[in-house]
Structure formats: structure tokens, C-alpha cells
Amino acid sequence: xxxxxxxxxxxxxxxxxxxxxxxxxxxxxxxxxxxxxxxxxxxxxxxxxxxxxxxxxxxxxxxxxxxxxxxxxxxxxxxxxxxxxxxxxxxxxxxxxxxxxxxxxxxxxxxxxxxxxxxxxxxxxxxxxxxxxxxxxxxxxxxxxxxxxxxxxxxxxxxxxxxxxxxxxxxxxxxxxxxxxxxxxxxxxxxxxxxxxxxxxxxxxxxxxxxxxxxxxxxxxxxxxxxxxxxxxxxxxxxxxxxxxxxx
Amino acid sequence: xxxxxxxxxxxxxxxxxxxxxxxxxxxxxxxxxxxxxxxxxxxxxxxxxxxxxxxxxxxxxxxxxxxxxxxxxxxxxxxxxxxxxxxxxxxxxxxxxxxxxxxxxxxxxxxxxxxxxxxxxxxxxxxxxxxxxxxxxxxxxxxxxxxxxxxxxxxxxxxxxxxxxxxxxxxxxxxxxxxxxxxxxxxxxxxxxxxxxxxxxxxxxxxxxxxxxxxxxxxxxxxxxxxxxxxxxxxxxxxxxxxxxxxxxxxxxxxxxxxxxxxxxxxxxxxxxxxxxxxxxxxxxxxxxxxxxxxxxxxxxxxxxxxxxxxxxxxxxxxxxxxxxx
Ligand SMILES: Cc1cc2nc3c(=O)[nH]c(=O)nc-3n(C[C@H](O)[C@H](O)[C@H](O)COP(=O)(O)OP(=O)(O)OC[C@H]3O[C@@H](n4cnc5c(N)ncnc54)[C@H](O)[C@@H]3O)c2cc1C
Ligand SMILES: Nc1ncnc2c1ncn2[C@@H]1O[C@H](COP(=O)(O)O)[C@@H](O)[C@H]1O
Numbered sequence: 001x002x003x004x005x006x007x008x009x010x011x012x013x014x015x016x017x018x019x020x021x022x023x024x025x026x027x028x029x030x031x032x033x034x035x036x037x038x039x040x041x042x043x044x045x046x047x048x049x050x051x052x053x054x055x056x057x058x059x060x061x062x063x064x065x066x067x068x069x070x071x072x073x074x075x076x077x078x079x080x081x082x083x084x085x086x087x088x089x090x091x092x093x094x095x096x097x098x099x100x101x102x103x104x105x106x107x108x109x110x111x112x113x114x115x116x117x118x119x120x121x122x123x124x125x126x127x128x129x130x131x132x133x134x135x136x137x138x139x140x141x142x143x144x145x146x147x148x149x150x151x152x153x154x155x156x157x158x159x160x161x162x163x164x165x166x167x168x169x170x171x172x173x174x175x176x177x178x179x180x181x182x183x184x185x186x187x188x189x190x191x192x193x194x195x196x197x198x199x200x201x202x203x204x205x206x207x208x209x210x211x212x213x214x215x216x217x218x219x220x221x222x223x224x225x226x227x228x229x230x231x232x233x234x235x236x237x238x239x240x241x242x243x244x245x246x247x248x
Numbered sequence: 249x250x251x252x253x254x255x256x257x258x259x260x261x262x263x264x265x266x267x268x269x270x271x272x273x274x275x276x277x278x279x280x281x282x283x284x285x286x287x288x289x290x291x292x293x294x295x296x297x298x299x300x301x302x303x304x305x306x307x308x309x310x311x312x313x314x315x316x317x318x319x320x321x322x323x324x325x326x327x328x329x330x331x332x333x334x335x336x337x338x339x340x341x342x343x344x345x346x347x348x349x350x351x352x353x354x355x356x357x358x359x360x361x362x363x364x365x366x367x368x369x370x371x372x373x374x375x376x377x378x379x380x381x382x383x384x385x386x387x388x389x390x391x392x393x394x395x396x397x398x399x400x401x402x403x404x405x406x407x408x409x410x411x412x413x414x415x416x417x418x419x420x421x422x423x424x425x426x427x428x429x430x431x432x433x434x435x436x437x438x439x440x441x442x443x444x445x446x447x448x449x450x451x452x453x454x455x456x457x458x459x460x461x462x463x464x465x466x467x468x469x470x471x472x473x474x475x476x477x478x479x480x481x482x483x484x485x486x487x488x489x490x491x492x493x494x495x496x497x498x499x500x501x502x503x504x505x506x507x508x509x510x511x512x513x514x515x516x517x518x519x520x521x522x523x524x525x526x527x528x529x530x531x532x533x534x535x536x537x538x539x540x541x542x543x544x545x546x547x548x549x550x551x552x553x554x555x556x557x558x559x560x561x562x563x564x565x566x567x568x569x570x571x572x573x574x
Contacts, residue, residue, distance in 0.1 A: 013504050013524050017388040026389070037505055095363050120504060123384055126354035126364050133358035138433030139322065141351045144498060156440075158499055159347040160448035164320065165438040172433065178498055178505045210363070213391030215384070221530065224551035226542070231564035233554045237536065238568050240552055245534045247513045248454075248478070248572070 001056035001148065003046040003112040005080065006101055006131070007039040009064055009071040009091070010121040024212025033067065035074045038116025040183035042176040046114050047079045047184070049148055057081050059108075063100045063204050064091035076194035077186035083197070086204035093122045098130035100204045106135055111170045112153070117142050117177040128175035137173055140166045144179025250337030251284040251308075252277050253399065255329070255352070256301055257344055258291045265451060266344030268304045268411035273371050273404050274342045275305030275414050280373035281339060285416070286310065288332060288423065290325055292318040302418015304411055309418055312425035319436040320348055326355040328425050333360065338399045340378050342371070345403035346450070357401040364401040365393060367508070369408050369531065386504055386527030406451055407510045408531070442499060446475075447483040449500055454478050455511045455532070457485035457502055459525075461518020461539065461558055465495035470562040471517060477569040485509065487519045503528035518558050521546025538562075 011017065012032040020027040035043075043060065050056040060075040062068040063086040072083035086100055105113055113135075115128030125141075132139030140146070144163070146155040153168040158177060168174075186194070227237045241248045254274035256267035267289075274285045287306035289298045293313045301309050312328055329352070333341060341356065343349040345367040357364035369390070370381035378400045381392045449455050458471050468484065475482035486496035488503055502509055504527040514532035519525060521537070521544055529535070530549060537550035538558050547553045554561055 011385065013386070013527070015385075017385045019389060026385070095358060095361075098358060121385060123382075123386065124354075124364070124366050125350050126357070126366060129351060129354040130358035130364075133326070133355045139355075140434060142347060154437075157347070157351075159439070160451055161446070162439060162441040162499075164436050165440065167435050167437050169433045178501070210396065211394060213384075213393040215389045215391050218383075218387060218390055218530075221535070221549045222551075223548045224535075224553065226547065226553045226555055228554060230554070230556035231560045233556070234561060234564045234568050237552055237554055238565075238572055241513065241534070241536070242572070245513075245551065247534050248569075 001050060001053045001112070002110045003050065003056065003058050003114060004105055004108065004110045005039065005042050005046050005058060005060045005075065005114045006127070007043065007060050007062050007071055007075050008036045008116070008119045009033050009062065009068045010036045010119055013037065013120065019215045019217070022212070023214055026215070033071070035071045036116050036119050038118055038120070038176060041178060041181045042114040042116050043075050043078050043080060044181040044183040045146070045176050046112070048181060059084065061086065061101065061104060063088060063097055063206070065089065069199060069201070072199055073194050074186065076197045076199070077190040078184055079190060081197065083199040085199065085201045087201050088204045088206040090206070090209070092206045092209070094124055094126055095130055096207050096209070098127050098134055100206060101127070102131045102134035105131065113171070113173045115173065115175040117175045128173055132173035135173070137171050138168045139173035139175070140168055141175040142177045143174050144177055146174060249283055250339050251286040253333055253338040253341040254285055254287040254306065255341070255343045255349065256287045256289045256298070257346060257348055258289055258295060261291060261295060263289070263297045263300065264344070264346070266346050266349070266406055267301065269406065269409040270342050270344050270404060271301050271304040271306050272411045273409045274340070277340055277371055277373050277378065281376070283339065284308065286336060286338070288312065288329065290317050290328060290425065299418060299420050302416050303413050305414040305416055306418050307416050309420045310423040311420060312423035314425045316427065317425065319439065321432060321436065322351060322355065322434050323432045324427055324430065325352055326359060327427060328423070329356050330359045332423065333399065340400040340402065343403040345405050349403045353401055353403045360399070360401070362397045362399065362401055363395070365395070366403045367405045368402050369405050371402060371404065383531070387530050405508070405510055405531070407453065407512070442497065447480070449483045449485040449502060449509050450507045452481065452483035453511050454482035454513045455485045455502070455509050456482055456515040456517065457487065457519060458490060458517050459487035459519030460489040462490065468496065474562060474566045474569065477566045477573065479573060487525055516546050516550070517562065519546055520544050521549065
């Protein structure tokens with residue numbers, strides 16, 4: 001079974017995000033970048049299914065700046081077999097990213113293309129479904145677990161108040177959310193091995209970006225008021241919720 | 249005249265709450281641009297409630313009924329909507345940022361060859377162009393985009409756009425959704441309802457979440473009882489710590505790797521307030537924290553807090569809420 005996993009380099013969840021001088025991007029200085037947490041789930045899913053099948057190949061692909069090579073190495077250290085960096089002078093988002101990825105994937109042989117459910121920088125939750133659409137292959141999004149059997153994938157997708165069970169024909173695209181694929185840590189051996197695994201770099205044709213969004217900080221949430229201590233504070237809390245906040 | 253397309257989600261023949269929010273948001277854009285709202289409802293037969301959308305500002309309501317739409321069909325819905333938009337034209341297409349909407353909207357955008365902006369918290373029309381405001385970096389910053397290409401395909405965050413009545417005639421028309429013998433590569437075979445028929449955390453107006461402070465899965469019944477006291481308006485959520493411990497299902501997890509919620513009232517009980525948890529609930533209208541540690545970071549974002557032992561506070565709260573609402 002051949003899987004392709006699309007991975008993105010993003011700021012760590014703990015990172016303090018500061019708006020850069022141009023007002024449309026963030027200041028990367030001092031920010032730690034990591035493999036997108038949802039993409040870790042996707043890499044883990046690809047590895048698990050390869051292990052279960054006893055054969056196969058896991059290729060990781062990223063579109064972005066030269067520094068995205070690090071992110072690909074992280075995925076190689078987890079156990080992916082080879083990597084492709086589609087190098088650009090900036091990391092595209094949304095449809096622009098999907099177009100570059102689809103262009104690369106369409107020339108390849110694969111059974112599954114996996115994505116994270118969303119990238120935690122743009123929080124878009126779109127690229128996986130868009131790539132599937134551009135490739136003309138079926139897709140399931142927000143999948144917590146799937147199985148593969150004889151050219152057929154059965155995926156569990158999270159919906160409000162339950163799950164949908166979707167059957168897909170391969171090749172197909174799946175975007176992964178937290179669920180059955182708790183990501184493994186890269187072992188020291190894995191990290192050493194990753195250095196020798198193939199990482200191909202190619203220039204990506206990224207279309208010109210539209211106007212950047214105007215970024216601003218949300219209004220600071222004011223630390224509110226400690227209404228009191230212990231159960232005796234409850235009536236006062238409820239009174240405030242009713243008369244001041246007017247929410248109950 | 250190109251209108252504003254509004255996708256009104258329904259399940260089992262009933263409109264979802266998000267449908268009213270989507271139509272409300274679309275109405276506002278349509279008024280600013282001097283155009284109409286075209287609401288589309290897809291499902292199996294019996295979409296009788298669709299007519300109600302006129303009340304929220306839909307000028308025309310297109311109902312596409314088909315046995316094939318008994319459940320969500322990713323490719324089927326995409327095809328019907330893209331055909332509709334091509335035929336009727338639209339300046340903007342508004343979807344709910346629900347599980348279904350977040351699956352469908354990016355497909356529609358990709359097939360139309362336009363960008364898509366998800367989870368918007370504000371939609372405006374300024375000088376004839378549409379602007380979309382949405383959180384980025386888990387809400388650490390907000391980005392406001394001016395969309396030049398048409399249509400602007402967006403999804404809106406549940407619970408943020410309060411449904412407003414703005415009655416229009418709301419003329420209902422049937423939409424032809426015959427897709428011939430389409431052979432779709434992805435088919436929803438089954439819907440597994442969660443153990444309880446409770447409100448989902450992403451949709452409930454009140455969310456009461458529990459964390460490691462609850463000490464055991466059984467103690468979540470204290471939260472369930474409080475939720476019940478709010479009379480079917482509250483859902484119980486969880487921190488990742490307790491989901492990872494297997495105490496609660498992942499569908500209940502609030503935060504960066506769980507659900508993003510924006511209820512009118514969020515009550516965090518025995519939750520410390522880690523940055524990844526805040527990522528999923530910081531746009532709630534009011535936040536209440538109950539924690540024994542006065543230094544817990546959750547108090548920094550809470551509007552109201554009680555310091556103390558949750559095991560003493562919760563039963564009292566349930567009792568008082570019952571008294572107040574019962
Ligand atoms: C990549 C990544 C993604 C993550 N995603 C998420 C996510 O989506 N959602 C999420 O929640 N977390 C997420 N986390 C984990 C997060 O960092 C925290 O570990 C987690 O939120 C802690 O959960 P908690 O508040 O329940 O537990 P703790 O931090 O242990 O807090 C328990 C709290 O309960 C209080 N308490 C204890 N006993 C009582 C009592 N008797 N009465 C009152 N109060 C009491 C304590 O004072 C304490 O503040 C993520 C982490 C990473 C690295
Ligand atoms: N620049 C990129 N390079 C590779 N994969 C990407 C890129 N951007 C997004 N993806 C993939 O698409 C998923 C969803 O991203 P998004 O739609 O931006 O939230 C991510 O989790 C990745 O799997």
C-alpha cells in the first residue's frame with residue numbers, strides 16, 4: 001500500500017503569536033516551529049496501516065520554505081520512507097497550497113493521500129478536501145479511524161452527536177483528527193535513520209498571493225471577578241449570570 | 249440577479265440551528281449589497297420546515313429532495329450546489345462551520361476555483377466588497393480578508409451569528425437534484441449516534457466542561473446533573489487530559505485538538521486553563537471557572553470565578569439552578 005502524507009510546518013501550540021510590521025503576517029522570530037499536530041496523527045495513521053499490511057511505502061510532502069525540510073525530517077524520523085519538499089519563498093495556504101500539492105500528487109502512484117484535519121496556523125480545514133476535489137478522488141474529512149481492505153476504505157468521521165461511517169474507493173483522500181492514531185515519538189535510531197532517507201527538493205510554482213488579511217489581536221479577555229469561595233458563592237454567581245450577563 | 253447563497257443544513261427532515269444562523273448572516277450581506285438570499289436545503293423528502301427560513305430573511309428557498317440525500321453525500325451535495333451557483337450566480341456562498349459544512353464548503357470552492365475562508369466570526373460588505381473576519385492561530389490573532397473573487401465562499405462559526413427574524417416572503421421552490429446514475433466514490437453507510445442523544449458541545453448554548461479535577465469518570469455525573477438542570481440547553485465537554493485518560497469520548501474534547509466552541513456560557517470545572525484548552529473556548533460569550541487553585545490560568549480568561557472544591561460547589565449549583573429555572 002502506498003500512502004502520501006501532506007505535512008505542514010507551523011508554530012508550536014504554546015507559541016506567542018506577534019503580528020509583524022506589515023500587519024499581514026506574523027513575526028517568526030523566537031517562535032518554535034513544529035510538524036502540525038494533526039499531521040502527526042496522519043503520519044501515524046499511514047505508518048500503522050503500512051505496518052498492518054506488512055508492506056508499502058509512506059511518502060511525506062510539504063510545500064513551503066527551505067525550513068520545511070526540518071518538518072519533513074521529523075516525519076521521516078517517525079518512520080516515513082521518503083520525502084518531497086516543494087520549495088517556495090513562502091508557504092501557500094488554501095487553494096494555492098492545494099493546487100501545488102495536487103500537481104505533484106497527480107503524477108504519482110498511490111492508494112491513500114492523508115492530511116491533517118487542519119493546519120493550526122491558518123486554521124482553515126480545507127486543503128485536504130480541496131486536493132481531493134482537484135484530483136477528482138473521493139475523500140473523507142475529520143476521520144478518527146479507518147480500515148483498508150481490498151481497494152475499499154471504511155472511515156469513521158466525527159459529526160455532531162456521533163459518527164458517520166463512510167465507505168470510499170481507493171485511491172482516496174482522508175483528513176485525520178485526533179482519535180485512534182496517537183503519534184509515536186521518534187526514537188534516537190529513527191532520528192539517525194532519517195538523516196539518510198531520501199528528501200527530494202523541487203521548486204514549486206506557487207501562484208501570486210492575493211491581499212494578505214489584515215491581522216489584529218482579539219480584545220483581551222479581562223480577567224473577571226472572583227465571586228467568592230466555596231458553595232456559598234453559588235447564589236451570587238447565578239444572580240450575576242442572570243442579571244448582569246443575562247445568559248441564564 | 250446574483251444573490252447570496254445560504255446552505256441550510258438539515259438532518260432527518262429537520263433544519264439544524266445553524267441554518268437560521270447562516271440565513272441571518274446571508275441576509276445581512278444581501279441587504280448591504282442590495283440583493284436576495286437564496287437558501288438551499290438538501291435532504292430526503294419531507295423538508296417541510298424549510299419554509300421557516302423566510303422568517304430569517306431568505307427571499308427564495310430551494311428544496312432539493314432525493315432518496316440519495318437521506319444522508320450526507322459529499323460528492324452529490326457538491327455537484328448540486330456547484331450547478332446551482334453556476335446557474336443562479338452568487339456574490340457569496342455561506343455555509344455553517346459544522347462537521348458537514350466544513351466538509352462541503354472547501355469542495356465547492358475548489359470546484360469553482362475560488363478561495364474559501366472557514367469559521368468566520370464576522371461577515372460584512374464594505375463599499376461593495378465582502379470582508380471576512382476569522383480567527384487564525386487558534387484565535388491568538390484575527391484576520392480580516394477582503395474577498396475580490398466571486399463568489400466568496402465562507403463558513404460561519406456556530407453560535408456567533410445570533411439568528412434574527414427578518415421576515416421575507418420566503419417563496420419555496422423545488423430544486424431538481426436528479427444526478428442520474430451517479431456512482432460516488434464515497435458513501436455514508438451509517439450514522440452512529442453517540443451513546444446519549446445529548447446536544448453536541450459545538451452547538452449547545454451552554455457548555456459545562458470537566459477536567460482532571462473531576463478525579464474519575466463517574467464524577468462526570470455531577471456535570472451531567474448540572475447540565476440537565478439547565479433543561480436541555482447545556483452539553484458536557486471535557487479537557488484533553490480526561491479524554492486521553494479514556495474518561496470521556498473525543499467528540500466531547502474542547503481545545504486545539506478537539507472542538508472549537510463559542511457558547512453563550514462556558515463553565516470550566518476542574519480545568520487548569522492550558523493554552524491549548526483556551527484555543528477551543530476563548531470566543532465564548534461568558535466564561536465561568538470553578539477551581540480550587542486561585543492561581544489557575546483559567547481565572548485569567550473567566551468573567552466570573554469561584555475558588556473552591558468542585559465536589560461541594562457543583563451539587564449546590566445544580567440545586568440552585570433547579571430552583572431558579574424550575
Ligand atoms: C499539541 C497539543 C494539543 C493539545 N490539545 C488540547 C485540547 O484540544 N484540549 C485540552 O483541553 N488540552 C489540550 N492539550 C493539553 C493541555 O496542554 C493540558 O495538558 C490539558 O488541557 C490539561 O487538562 P486539565 O485542565 O483537565 O488538567 P490539569 O491541568 O491537571 O488541571 C486540573 C485542574 O483541576 C483543579 N482541581 C483539582 N481538584 C479540584 C477540586 N476538587 N475542585 C476544584 N478544582 C480542582 C486543579 O487546581 C487544576 O487547575 C494539548 C496539548 C498539546 C501539547
Ligand atoms: N503547505 C502545505 N504543505 C503540505 N501540506 C499542507 C500544506 N498546507 C496544508 N497542508 C495539509 O492540509 C491540511 C489542512 O490544512 P488547512 O486546510 O490549511 O487547515 C494540513 O494538516 C496538511 O496535511
